[in-house]
Amino acid sequence: MTTDLQSPAQVPKRVLVLRYSQTGQLDAVTDRLIAPLRTDPALSLTELRLVPQTPFPCPWPLLRFFDAFPESAHLAPGPLQPLALSSDERFDLVILPWQVWFLAPSQPITAFLQHPLAARVLRGVPVVSVIACRNMWMLAFDKLRGLLEGCGARLIDNVVLTDPGPTWATFITTPRWLLTGRRNAFWGMPAAGLNAAQIEGCARFGHALRAALARGDERGSGPLLAGLGAVRADARLYVSEKAGTRSFYLWGKLIRAVGGAGSAARQPLVALYVLFLIVLILTVVPISMTVQALARPWCRGWLHRIRAQYELPSGSATASDAPAASDRCPPP
Incomplete structure (x- = not known):
């Protein structure tokens, strides 16, 4: 006896991939990651x-x-164009690549997660977060996690890709890229953004997700990308992130009180904040980093806890971190 109905094993699993990339870098990451799924x-x-x-x-x-920055910091983004997605669509997995804007999720991602449609589509669905940024992302990740919780989504993995250049250099190379479009190496400075090896390496996450979906692991509560070195948190940046987040929030509140996004009335305050930020980076930031470096020996336990917290759920471990057979304890 034959039937036209597909058995559950024959019904393709559905994966939603959210996309917003300004410079094209996040698109390159996303394309490489989802290539095995396609x-x-x-x-x-x-x-x-x-x-x-x-x-x-x-x-x-x-x-x-x-x-x-005021709207980014306050999670008050501008609206999106109508979404090509219906509220009754159901997915087995959501892949969410995103950028960090002013220590918060980018405005388009925030706008989507605050959209009524997101709560209907994401409720109960496992989500894989994929971050590509300069180097500070931990507090932005907290905000994203809160937005996902508001939608009822299940955050099961987090992949983080950061600019491999020295922190001091990225203070110059990243703004140059964003303000001029030039990301090449210059004057001894490294090229801005991720390198080709980092982007190419994203294929391993796609292969792991494909295998996990085949096994039905997405229905569980554990991560799908453990053991792949998905995220390494630099706890030394946590204090700087806290200070920067507070600065963006307080100045953003003041600027938003003067006028809405793009209004002429608030441009003098925006310009004043630019000057304030430049002075801060040239004076307070070096002093703060020096003090933190001197205090680090007494803060190792706290830094370890911060790192462990933000490397969840996927972790920084890789297969090469596993002990060799000769190093393992013999069975009793």
Whole structure:
């Protein structure tokens, strides 16, 4: 006896991939990560590109760039264009690549997660977060986690890719890239952004997700990307992130009280904040980093706890971290 109905094993699992990339770097990461999923006939990918109603420029004019920070810091983004997604669609997994804007999730990602549709589509669905940023992401991750919890989603993995250049150099190379569009190496400075090996290495996450979906592991509560070195948290940056987040929040509150995003009335305050930030980076930040370095020997336990906290759920361990057979304790 034959039937036209597919058995549950034959129904492709559905994966939603959210997309917003300003410079194209996050698109390259996403393409490499989902490449193994695209070729699997047992999976059906839906790629949803988020388009702000008022597009963000790239490269940014200086004041336009800093005019985006009050709404970013306060999780009050501009609206998106209508989403090509219906509220009755159901997915087995969501892949969420995102950028960090002013120590918060980018405005388009925040706008999506605050959209009524997100709560209906993401409720109960496992989510894999994928971050590509300069180097500070921990407090932004806290905010993203809160937004996902508000949607009822299950955050099961987090992948973090950061600029491999020295922190001091990225203070120059990243703004140069965002404000001029030039990311090449210059004057002894490294190229801005992720390198080709980091992007190419994202394929391992795609292969792991494909295998996990085939086994049905997404229905469990554990991570799917453990043992792949998905995230390494630099706890030494935590204090700087706390200070920067507070600064963006307080100045953002003041600037938003003067006028809405893009309004002429608040541009003098935005310009004043740019000057304030430059002075801060040139004076207070070096002193703060020196004090933190001197205090680090007495803070090792606290730093270890911060690192452990933010490396959840996927972890920094890799297969090479496992002890060799000769190093393991013999059975009793």
